[in-house]
Amino acid sequence: MWQHLAVIQMSIAEKIVRTVAVYALILILFRIAGKRGLAQLNTFDMVVVFLLSNVVQNAIIGNDNSLFGGVIGAVTLVAVNSAVTRWLARDPRAARLLEGTPTTVVQDGKLVPGALRGLALRASELEHAIRIQNGDNVTDVARARLEPDGQLLVTLRPSEQNATRGDVEDLQRRLERIERLLADLADGRRPSR
Secondary structure, three states, X not given: OHXXXXXXXXXXXXXXXXXXXXXXHHHHHHHHHOOHHHHOOOHHHHHHHHHHHHHHHHHHHOOOXXXXXXXXHHHHHHHHHHHHHHHHHHOHHHHHHHHOOOEEEEEOOXXXXXXXXXXXXXXXXXXXXXXXXXXXXXXXXXXXXXXXXXXXXXXXXXXXXXXXXXXXXXXXXXXXXXXHXXXXXXXXXXXXX
16 A cells, blocks of 8 residues: 555656646646636636546646655646746736736727627626626726736726715815805805815
C-alpha cells in the first residue's frame, strides 16, 4: 500500500511539463471561447467545466496514480497559475494578450450593433445587469461593457443614478436654508442669507 502512495510512476520533470502544457492549452481554449463564459456559468458551462477536468486528468497525471504524483501536479498547477496571475498584474500587454480588452455593449443608451451576438451574450443577461444598477432599460445606460474577466459593468446616465449620501446631505442643507428664509419672512424680518 505505501509503495503505491509514495512511488511516482513517471519522472517529476515529465509530470511538470504535462501539467504546464495542459494549463496553457486550457488557458488558450478559454481565451478563444470568449469572455462571456467566465462571468456567470450557466448549466451548460458547468457541464463543460466538469467534463473538461475529467478529460484532461490523464493528460496531466498519465498512468501515475501515486499520492506524490498528484501532489506534484497540484503544486505545479497552483505555482503556474500564481506566476501567470502575477505576470498579468505587472504587464498590461500580457494582460491584453491573454485576457483581452473590454468590449462596449451599450453606448449612450443605444445597443452597439452586433455586440450581443459577437460576445454570445443574451439580452436577458444585459437586462439583468441594468436592473442590478437600478436601471429600467438600455436607454438609461450611459455605457455598458463586458470586461475581460466576464463581468458586465453598467454605468447609468447621471439622470438615472441613485442619489449619493452627498446629494442627500446637500439637499438637507438647502431645505434648512429655505426653512430659515420662510421663518424670517413669517416673522416679518428681512430674510437672512
